[in-house]
Amino acid sequence: MGEPPQAVRRSPLGHLAAELRAASVPGTVTVREVPFVRQVNVRGPGGKPFPAEPNTVATTGDAAGDAAGDAEGDTVLVWLGPDEWLVVGPGEVPGMPGAEHESVADVSAHRTVVELAGPAAREVLLKGCPIDLHPGVFPPGRCAQTLLGRAQVIIVCVDERPAYRLFVRASLAGYLAGWLIDAMREYQCHTY
Amino acid sequence: MLLIPCPWCGPRAEIEYRYGGQAHVAYPPEPAALTDAEWAAYLFLRDNPKGPFAERWCHAAGCRRWFNVLRDTATHEIHFSYRAGERP
Numbered sequence A: 001m002g003e004p005p006q007a008v009r010r011s012p013l014g015h016l017a018a019e020l021r022a023a024s025v026p027g028t029v030t031v032r033e034v035p036f037v038r039q040v041n042v043r044g045p046g047g048k049p050f051p052a053e054p055n056t057v058a059t060t061g062d063a064a065g066d067a068a069g070d071a072e073g074d075t076v077l078v079w080l081g082p083d084e085w086l087v088v089g090p091g092e093v094p095g096m097p098g099a100e101h102e103s104v105a106d107v108s109a110h111r112t113v114v115e116l117a118g119p120a121a122r123e124v125l126l127k128g129c130p131i132d133l134h135p136g137v138f139p140p141g142r143c144a145q146t147l148l149g150r151a152q153v154i155i156v157c158v159d160e161r162p163a164y165r166l167f168v169r170a171s172l173a174g175y176l177a178g179w180l181i182d183a184m185r186e187y188q189c190h191t192y
Numbered sequence B: 001m002l003l004i005p006c007p008w009c010g011p012r013a014e015i016e017y018r019y020g021g022q023a024h025v026a027y028p029p030e031p032a033a034l035t036d037a038e039w040a041a042y043l044f045l046r047d048n049p050k051g052p053f054a055e056r057w058c059h060a061a062g063c064r065r066w067f068n069v070l071r072d073t074a075t076h077e078i079h080f081s082y083r084a085g086e087r088p
């Protein structure tokens, strides 16, 4: 008679938490995993509150305007395509006015979330990201699907520190974490 | 490196895209009525112009939408892009 088996949830970067902490330079740039974020892929004709403008996010819930979606009841709607959105956060999946969703799929296990924040965060991303992340064109509330290093990511700018949320496939998360740790190494000896 | 304008996302680097060959190759309305030679021509034969060429691209690492680009095959100049289903 052994112990009953326990269901243990493991996040894709749980085993690298200490390494991410060690790579972080408070006041300059910090990195951490935000594990177990609920994500639902929704397709359909859209309509409010789903953002119609490409590469933008909308927020519903208490902390409207906060693009992080941590708070209970908060939902962040990330534009993925002209008929496709990622609903992020624990809140309700909103309906589409006057129309049915064409598909609703829980994809929470597909990607994990990495938060990169601080005055040097943009500089770190620019080492391996081909898009323009200048705050004039990529302020809080903007998102993009692009490449970071060799990994496909969804980048959401969540606040003005700046802080970015990187949504990366679970199987590529270890690679991306290693890439970020390497890209952040110079700030260990030259802080902002 | 080409800078290709996605009709949805705007200009993005070539590495975000996949190439899809000649655009506007219509599926035959009655495939069963074609001869083997006509079917083979539909499947395999494509134009190969020197100059402007309408071709399909997919924003594979971005919004994952297929669209069309008018590209000069001699100079790599991208004249413009337009959405799937549209005509230049």
Ligand SMILES: [Zn+2]
Binding pocket: B006, B007, B008, B009, B010, B059, B062, B063, B064, B065
């Ligand atoms: Zn696109």
